[in-house]
Amino acid sequence: MAKAIPTSPLARPLPELTEIAGVKLGSVAAGIRYTGRDDLMMMEFTPGTTVAGVFTRNKCPAAPIDWSKAALAQGKARALLVNSGNANVFTGRAGVLATQVSAAAAARFTQCAATDVFLASTGVIGEKLPAEKIVDAMPKLYESLREDGWSAAARAIMTTDTFPKAAVREVRIGDTTVKLQGIAKGSGMIAPDMATMLGFVATDAALPNDVLQTLLHRGIETSFNAITVDSDTSTSDMVLLFATGKAGNPQVAHADDPALSEFAAALHDLLRELAILVVRDGEGATKMMTIRVTGGTSDESAKKIALAVGNSPLVKTAIAGEDANWGRIVMAVGKSGEAANRDTLSVAIGGTWIARMGAVVEGYDEAPVVAHMKEDEIDIQIDLGLANGHATIWTCDLTHGYIDINGSYRS
Amino acid sequence: MAKAIPTSPLARPLPELTEIAGVKLGSVAAGIRYTGRDDLMMMEFTPGTTVAGVFTRNKCPAAPIDWSKAALAQGKARALLVNSGNANVFTGRAGVLATQVSAAAAARFTQCAATDVFLASTGVIGEKLPAEKIVDAMPKLYESLREDGWSAAARAIMTTDTFPKAAVREVRIGDTTVKLQGIAKGSGMIAPDMATMLGFVATDAALPNDVLQTLLHRGIETSFNAITVDSDTSTSDMVLLFATGKAGNPQVAHADDPALSEFAAALHDLLRELAILVVRDGEGATKMMTIRVTGGTSDESAKKIALAVGNSPLVKTAIAGEDANWGRIVMAVGKSGEAANRDTLSVAIGGTWIARMGAVVEGYDEAPVVAHMKEDEIDIQIDLGLANGHATIWTCDLTHGYIDINGSYRS
The missing domain is CATH 3.10.20.340 (ArgJ beta chain, C-terminal domain)
Incomplete structure (x- = not known):
C-alpha cells in the first residue's frame, strides 16, 4: 500500500448535510482490503425509487459496471452496495460471480429482486473480490442503515481520497420543495492500482426514470465529464441519481417541462460542485x-x-x-x-x-x-x-x- | 533559464561519424539566447541536392515550419540554417520577416535562391527572433563550413538536450556504396518554453525528390512518429532528408525499385536509431x-x-x-x-x-x-x-x- 498522503491543500470541509426522505444509508468494516475503517457502504431506497446512471467509457470496464448498466435497464432501484479497496476489474468469470453473490445478499435483506440492487467497487485491479466478506458483513451493514448516514457513507467509499466529498441543494418543482444531496469519491487513479471516480446523488423528487436519465446526461457533460486529473480514464467510473418521490411534487412527464427548470439547474450545479471537489483532491494537486x-x-x-x-x-x-x-x-x-x-x-x-x-x-x-x-x-x-x-x-x-x-x- | 540538467542515465556516446560528399557544415555562437556555446548551425549542399521533409502537425506551427514547407515544394536544397534558443513561434508578422531575412542572408553566401534555403528554429516560444544577429554571424558561419563538421553541428542544435545525437549507415544501391548520416535533437519540450524535435539526415545517394519523400514518409511513421515523451506535440518538429547525388549510383525512378530495398531499410533503421536517442534523452527519463x-x-x-x-x-x-x-x-x-x-x-x-x-x-x-x-x-x-x-x-x-x-x- 502507498504511504499516507497528506490532505489536499485544496480540500473543502463537508457542507451541512440533510436527509433525503426515502433513503437510508449505512457502512461497516468488512475487511476487504483496508483495516480499521469502513469499506462497505449501502443505501436502501423506498419502493418506487427511480434511477438514472452514467458509466465509464473505458473498454475494460469493471464487473460491477456491467452489473449496474444491466440493472439500469429496469429504471428502478431498491439498494446500492459499494465497496472500497478492490475494483473487481479484469477478474474474468470470478468477477461476474462476485457481483451476482453481492447483489443477491443485499436483495435478500432489502426483500427485492437482485436486479434492483446497484453495485460499485473501486480499488485494486486484477484481484478477485472476496464476495464472501460482503455476504458475511451484510447483517451488520443492514442494521446500520439510518436516514442521517450520509457523512459516514461519504467516508466509507473513499480509497485514497484525502477528504470526503458531498454537496446539497434545495429547490422547488411547482410549489413543492425538493432536496438533492450527493456524495463522490476519486482523485484520478490515486494510489497504485487504486481506481476511480464515483458519484451518488439522491433526491426526494418524484420523477420518471427517463426524465431523470435525460437530466443526468445533460448535467454530466459539463460537470463530471469536464474534469481531468491525469487523462487516465478509470475502469470503474459511475454516477447514479436516485429519486425516491417522497417529496410528492406534481407529476412531470418530460425533461423539458418548465416546472423542472430550477431542479435541472440545481442538479447541474450540484454535479459540478462534486466534480470540482474531485479535482480539488487531484493526486498531488496544489492548484x-x-x-x-x-x-x-x-x-x-x-x-x-x-x-x-x-x-x-x-x-x-x-x-x-x-x-x-x-x-x-x-x-x-x-x-x-x-x-x-x-x-x-x-x-x-x-x-x-x-x-x-x-x-x-x-x-x-x-x-x-x-x-x-x-x-x-x-x-x-x-x-x-x-x-x-x-x-x-x-x-x-x-x-x-x-x-x-x-x-x-x-x- | 532552467538550472543545469544532468546527462541522461540513458545517454549514448556519439558513433564514429563519417562525411557525406556534397555536404559541408559549420556552427558559430551568434548569441541569440545562449552564451558561451554555438547556437547557429548551417549545412551547405552541392547544387542538384534533392530534399524530402516531414513537419509538425501542430496547428500553431513555427514561422520556420511554414517557410521550410514552402521551400520543400521545389524539391531542391542548397542550404539549411538552424538556430537554437528561440523557436520563432507565435511571433506574427515579425516572425515571418525573420525567416525571410535569415534565408536571404544564407542565400547570399551560398549564391542560390532564398527558396533553396531551409530553416529551423527551436527554443523559447513567443519572443521575436533577432534575425539581425543571424545576419551578423553569417560571414563567420559560412567560413566555418567543412565536410567533417557533423559532431559540432549535432551540438549546436541542442537546446537543453543532455547529449548530442547522431547515427550513420552505409549500404548499396545497385553496385554503388552510399552513405547515410543524420543528427537529431529533442527530448520533449525540454525546459520551460524550449521546444522541440529536429532531425536532419543526409545521403550521398542520387535520388529524385519524390522518391526521397516517399521513403521518408514510410520511414517516419514507425520511427519519429512512434515515439513519445510527454504527449505534447511541439510547434517546431521537422525531419529533413537531403540527397547530394555524389555517390553516383545508377538512376532510380520510383521508391519501390528493388535496387532501393537495402537503402530504404537502412534509412528506416537510421531514423529509428535517432528517434530512440530522443527518447533516451526524454525529460527526466530513467527508463x-x-x-x-x-x-x-x-x-x-x-x-x-x-x-x-x-x-x-x-x-x-x-x-x-x-x-x-x-x-x-x-x-x-x-x-x-x-x-x-x-x-x-x-x-x-x-x-x-x-x-x-x-x-x-x-x-x-x-x-x-x-x-x-x-x-x-x-x-x-x-x-x-x-x-x-x-x-x-x-x-x-x-x-x-x-x-x-x-x-x-x-x-
Whole structure:
C-alpha cells in the first residue's frame, strides 16, 4: 500500500448535510482490503425509487459496471452496495460471480429482486473480490442503515481520497420543495492500482426514470465529464441519481417541462460542485485550473481543446511552478487536432490577455499574471476566433506529489 | 533559464561519424539566447541536392515550419540554417520577416535562391527572433563550413538536450556504396518554453525528390512518429532528408525499385536509431519503454493503443517506481477509444504473460517481472486478440526529474 498522503491543500470541509426522505444509508468494516475503517457502504431506497446512471467509457470496464448498466435497464432501484479497496476489474468469470453473490445478499435483506440492487467497487485491479466478506458483513451493514448516514457513507467509499466529498441543494418543482444531496469519491487513479471516480446523488423528487436519465446526461457533460486529473480514464467510473418521490411534487412527464427548470439547474450545479471537489483532491494537486475556451467551431471541439490544454504535462508542470508559460498553452491548443488557427488565437491568464491574434500583446506587462500564478485557483482563457463553440473544464497541476503517490512500490 | 540538467542515465556516446560528399557544415555562437556555446548551425549542399521533409502537425506551427514547407515544394536544397534558443513561434508578422531575412542572408553566401534555403528554429516560444544577429554571424558561419563538421553541428542544435545525437549507415544501391548520416535533437519540450524535435539526415545517394519523400514518409511513421515523451506535440518538429547525388549510383525512378530495398531499410533503421536517442534523452527519463501491441483491428488502431499506454501518466509513474502495475496497462488500453475487448486482452511485461484473455494468469509468479522492472529498458507487450493489426512505440518513464525540469520558474 502507498504511504499516507497528506490532505489536499485544496480540500473543502463537508457542507451541512440533510436527509433525503426515502433513503437510508449505512457502512461497516468488512475487511476487504483496508483495516480499521469502513469499506462497505449501502443505501436502501423506498419502493418506487427511480434511477438514472452514467458509466465509464473505458473498454475494460469493471464487473460491477456491467452489473449496474444491466440493472439500469429496469429504471428502478431498491439498494446500492459499494465497496472500497478492490475494483473487481479484469477478474474474468470470478468477477461476474462476485457481483451476482453481492447483489443477491443485499436483495435478500432489502426483500427485492437482485436486479434492483446497484453495485460499485473501486480499488485494486486484477484481484478477485472476496464476495464472501460482503455476504458475511451484510447483517451488520443492514442494521446500520439510518436516514442521517450520509457523512459516514461519504467516508466509507473513499480509497485514497484525502477528504470526503458531498454537496446539497434545495429547490422547488411547482410549489413543492425538493432536496438533492450527493456524495463522490476519486482523485484520478490515486494510489497504485487504486481506481476511480464515483458519484451518488439522491433526491426526494418524484420523477420518471427517463426524465431523470435525460437530466443526468445533460448535467454530466459539463460537470463530471469536464474534469481531468491525469487523462487516465478509470475502469470503474459511475454516477447514479436516485429519486425516491417522497417529496410528492406534481407529476412531470418530460425533461423539458418548465416546472423542472430550477431542479435541472440545481442538479447541474450540484454535479459540478462534486466534480470540482474531485479535482480539488487531484493526486498531488496544489492548484486548481479553470480552462475556458471560446470561439471554437463547436462546443465539442472547444471542449477537446480545453482538455488538450488541461491534460498537457507541460502546461500542468508550468502551473505547478507558478510559471505563466503561455507558449505551452499555444502548443497544447495546436496539438489537439481540432480546428485552430495560430493567427486568430488569443490567450489570457487571470483575466490578462497575453497573446492576441497570433502574437504577443504589444507592451505586455507580466506583473499581474505573475501575481495571479501565486494563487491556488488559476484561470486560463483561450479564444480561438473561429466561431461560437465554447467549453469550460477543470483540472489541477502536476507536481512531485503526483510522482510520489503513483510511483511508490506496490508489489 | 532552467538550472543545469544532468546527462541522461540513458545517454549514448556519439558513433564514429563519417562525411557525406556534397555536404559541408559549420556552427558559430551568434548569441541569440545562449552564451558561451554555438547556437547557429548551417549545412551547405552541392547544387542538384534533392530534399524530402516531414513537419509538425501542430496547428500553431513555427514561422520556420511554414517557410521550410514552402521551400520543400521545389524539391531542391542548397542550404539549411538552424538556430537554437528561440523557436520563432507565435511571433506574427515579425516572425515571418525573420525567416525571410535569415534565408536571404544564407542565400547570399551560398549564391542560390532564398527558396533553396531551409530553416529551423527551436527554443523559447513567443519572443521575436533577432534575425539581425543571424545576419551578423553569417560571414563567420559560412567560413566555418567543412565536410567533417557533423559532431559540432549535432551540438549546436541542442537546446537543453543532455547529449548530442547522431547515427550513420552505409549500404548499396545497385553496385554503388552510399552513405547515410543524420543528427537529431529533442527530448520533449525540454525546459520551460524550449521546444522541440529536429532531425536532419543526409545521403550521398542520387535520388529524385519524390522518391526521397516517399521513403521518408514510410520511414517516419514507425520511427519519429512512434515515439513519445510527454504527449505534447511541439510547434517546431521537422525531419529533413537531403540527397547530394555524389555517390553516383545508377538512376532510380520510383521508391519501390528493388535496387532501393537495402537503402530504404537502412534509412528506416537510421531514423529509428535517432528517434530512440530522443527518447533516451526524454525529460527526466530513467527508463526506456518499448510497447508492442498485436492483435488490433488495424495497424493504426494498434498504434493509438500503444500511444495511450505510453502516454498514460499512471503507467509512466509506475515504471519509474519499478512497479509491475499491469492493471494500469489494462486501464490505458481501455481508455484509448480504440477497439478492444477486456475478455480477449493479454498483457506481458519483460516477456512474462501476466494476464491472458481477461483475467490474471493462474498461478502468476511476479518474481521474473519484478526483476525485469529493475532494468533500464522495459518491454511491454499487449495482445488485443481481435485481428492482425500491430505497432511498436518507444517512450520513457515519468519521474521527479520531469517535474524539476518543467516546473522551474521561467519568467
